[in-house]
Amino acid sequence: MQRSAVGQAPAIRHHSNRWTQASFAIVLREKRFSPAKLAALIEVASQAGLEASVVLAGTDLDINSIADPFTLTSPLQFLSAARNALREYKKSDLGVQVGRQMHASSYGMYGYALLCADTMASVFDTAVKYFELANGMLDLCWETREGVASWLFPQQGELLLPEVDEQLYHFLVDLQFAVHVTVTKDVMGTWCVPAHAAFTQAEPPHAAVLAEVLECPLAFGQSRNTLSYPAAWLSRAPQLANPITAAQVSTECARLLETLRWQAGVSRRVYQELIRTPGQFPAIEQIAESLCMTSRTLRRKLEAEGMSYSELLTSVRKALAIDYLTTTTLSTEDIALTLDFSDAVSFRHAFKRWTGKTPTEVRQNRLTLVGGREDDR
Template sequence: MSAKLPLLNERIYAPYKIEMLVETLDEQGISPAESLQGSGLEVGEIHNPDRLTSVRQYLSVCRNAVQLSKDPGTPFKVGLKMHLSAYGMYGYALMCSDTLRDFFNLGVKYHKLATPTLTIRWREDAESAIWVFPDAFITGPSRELKEFLIEQQFAQHVTHLKDVAGRETAATKACFAYPAPPHASIYEQYLGCPCYFDQPECELYYPAVILDQRPQLAHRLTSTLLQETCDRLIGETKISSGTAGEVYQLLMRTPGVFPTMEEAAKILSMTPRTLRRHLESEGTTFAQISDDVRCSLATEYLRTTKLSTDDIADLVGFSETSNFRRAFKRWTGKAPSDFR
């Protein structure tokens, strides 16, 4: 059992999704202890916002739900409870979006903060704004778990749009890239729109006309401030999770000394090719991580010390200050002196 527990650097999410799922199962007579079995979590921990959890732990509880619950509506019920107010700064940034188009954009940009089990994207055509779930077939799931995650994700999106735009905002149709399950008749009941199966992709459609509407709590300044916080939180997830997180921590370990990718791979007990493949699967590269680390260190030195630009350039691995100035302008759009 312990082999399935997450690495410490994967535990970066507050347990609100786990709490909602356990609460829903408890309403069906399934005890929290049963729901959490094999997750590495104790019952009291899921109510503590400071107790960080991982996607892997959430998936463990979802597997328990699939096995224990007799109610096919469970994932929909959980999704409909997932109001944006439960998502912290990410949720508030979405609620304060200037337009619903901004809401769609920010939802994708900051989705990493939402204990994600599926990738989300969106597109628009002449008639519709469309949430797209391109990797609905996650690695190695059972068919039941796959459908559970998708059903919950669709219900969450329906809830979020109503939180932002008002209760009258309804989807026009939902498409699913798998055959109709035995409980297909309840999909429309929970999602409030026609549902179609055996489609090319999992998609949720809204009228395109809503994109220029202003959310109920739209506030440009507040949204900007909250986006700055979300940008910082996204940066923290980068240095906390997966192989990318291990590389970030390695590069941060000795400021001024930056190992090459070959050296980093050796320290991490893998080949450079394997390291490159792992990072690509997480949507990044060694060069991008190196730039992010150098930028983070440089901006921190500029904010909090009186070190000269020459000294900072040396500390972040540049032998020539002119090269540092050019890189810093590329990273931030500002010269070091203007940033300071």
């Protein structure tokens, strides 16, 4: 992506989130990441007197598996552990304390790619390009505007993560701020501290801890969560910059990313089969054959991932229904037919069960268009 010169229209680089709410729920369950982030959470919690077993309750993990570098964990396991820790942790600074424990070396090949990038701008671009390797909870986006290079973090309502209340959201934001600052200093040097940090939340009790870790002026009650650096620094070289090694490591990161996508859990592969031809939903036997296994084996694999064929089919139909209602003028009857319902009544009942709303309530603005119909009600 091309960059804009200072003073021109901002150039935004972001990790494009291609997932719907339904498919993202599948991705969250996939065990693809090292236990490094969970280990940092356990370390901070232990220092506060919390037992690891309390933090890891309901995650199917224990302290021995967290200590095993070959354990693979899922984003959902980290979120579950974070919720447990937040219930017991007596202060408000858990996110920033965990984030300051995370270094470039915590991220394997991804961290190495950041360390040997040839410029600070390349570091930022690499962070975005291979974001799926990092087990990040918040989507990545950065821009240059009026001499400032800023990371932008999503609002609470923009998250696809399930059941994120205000406390967990602020934990994730604090965590991301602290990780960004800590890793950037690992890469560029201790001199490279932000120019400014802005938070949407009101000033928290741990504002002094945030100021200590971020080492820059803080502003609270702002419209966006942003972390900013002088854009003039983007051309500076990291401490360990090496263009040849950077190219080699980038190639390896691309290979790892492709491998992760290829080895995605069976739930995601079934989901992809179901959305391949909308309206023509293959039976589980057909999908099993395309995946070179029996339907019995496929059911067993789905069950091991906490999913079933019927749940996935419902997720696909729900996602498509919402898309059709909000982006087209198809009638309820047409949508019902497209989603393989016997009639519009069955579709309306199913949609109400899925979302708690009627198709009309979701399509309020669409009813004023030429294609809107009374029978959508």
